[in-house]
Amino acid sequence: MNNPLKCNRWRNSGLAAVGISLTACHAQTNDATSAPPLFGGQGATVEAVEAVDGSSQDPSTAIGPCHVVRPPGDRPLIDDFEDGDNQAFKVFEREGWWWSTSDGTEGAKLHPPAHAFVPETLPEGDRQLESTFAAHLSAAGQENWGAAWGTTLRWVGDGIRCPFNASRFVGVRFVAKGEGTVTMQFPIPATVPANEDMGQCESKCWDLHGKPVMLTGEWQEFVVPFEKLQQGGWGIDSRFDTERLLGIQFSAKTAKQPVDFWIDDLQFITEEQLAQWRAGGPLGFAATAALAWSTETTF
Numbered sequence: 001m002n003n004p005l006k007c008n009r010w011r012n013s014g015l016a017a018v019g020i021s022l023t024a025c026h027a028q029t030n031d032a033t034s035a036p037p038l039f040g041g042q043g044a045t046v047e048a049v050e051a052v053d054g055s056s057q058d059p060s061t062a063i064g065p066c067h068v069v070r071p072p073g074d075r076p077l078i079d080d081f082e083d084g085d086n087q088a089f090k091v092f093e094r095e096g097w098w099w100s101t102s103d104g105t106e107g108a109k110l111h112p113p114a115h116a117f118v119p120e121t122l123p124e125g126d127r128q129l130e131s132t133f134a135a136h137l138s139a140a141g142q143e144n145w146g147a148a149w150g151t152t153l154r155w156v157g158d159g160i161r162c163p164f165n166a167s168r169f170v171g172v173r174f175v176a177k178g179e180g181t182v183t184m185q186f187p188i189p190a191t192v193p194a195n196e197d198m199g200q201c202e203s204k205c206w207d208l209h210g211k212p213v214m215l216t217g218e219w220q221e222f223v224v225p226f227e228k229l230q231q232g233g234w235g236i237d238s239r240f241d242t243e244r245l246l247g248i249q250f251s252a253k254t255a256k257q258p259v260d261f262w263i264d265d266l267q268f269i270t271e272e273q274l275a276q277w278r279a280g281g282p283l284g285f286a287a288t289a290a291l292a293w294s295t296e297t298t299f
């Protein structure tokens with residue numbers, strides 16, 4: 001179901017100093033059978049801002065004022081986990097909260113536990129000058145649909161929350177290492193049930209747009225272009241809408257467990273960065289514009 005990744009391997013001086021090599025990989029195919037029902041709001045802390053989900057309204061107007069596309073976000077960093085909390089990197093008019101969830105199989109393992117998402121200190125050999133924390137995610141033993149971890153993404157302003165407009169970007173990149181295969185998924189209102197926050201789907205929901213990510217025991221840089229996202233094909237057929245993202249998540253369905261992996265430096269990428277990637281050049285940590293990486297770690 002998954003072809004091998006096309007990988008570009010390199011080593012930079014800063015990473016070599018701590019014995020880390022990175023492999024840049026393009027996921028080549030989509031995992032067409034990944035179809036866990038997922039729940040994008042777990043772990044979210046709701047503040048005193050009105051959530052515009054319109055759940056009691058007619059579906060045609062269910063998103064209320066959010067039918068107006070909100071201004072696009074322009075800050076690439078989604079999270080580097082260095083603040084050690086369960087909130088995505090804080091930027092103006094954008095909000096996100098990390099969560100974990102699973103199908104609740106008795107005796108199964110989920111880390112971090114549901115409603116208790118927290119970044120973890122990297123193993124000593126994996127730490128770098130500007131990176132001490134990452135997300136450490138693992139699951140084993142779920143017997144229904146599996147487990148998932150992710151962050152919500154919302155535009156926040158004018159006293160309301162709406163789906164996040166990521167249309168200035170063409171994909172995401174992150175670094176990861178671990179064991180197993182997970183599917184990176186991007187919920188949008190069209191695929192999220194109407195009874196969930198900001199969802200509009202009425203039937204055959206949760207067939208999210210996604211792409212499989214095959215992990216290895218080495219840190220790798222992964223780039224996932226939005227144009228390569230695919231649905232599983234079993235649910236509602238929906239065009240991916242970069243103007244209405246509800247979040248980003250990684251899922252591990254039952255057949256793929258156990259999984260145990262780390263992710264870090266998750267960020268949106270521009271068209272220019274994607275072109276750079278496709279030309280064979282790693283984006284590297286230097287592409288994380290919101291981070292003050294020293295020149296020693298610039299690729």
Ligand SMILES: [Ca+2]
Pocket residue numbers: 080081082130131132133134264265
């Ligand atoms: Ca980090």
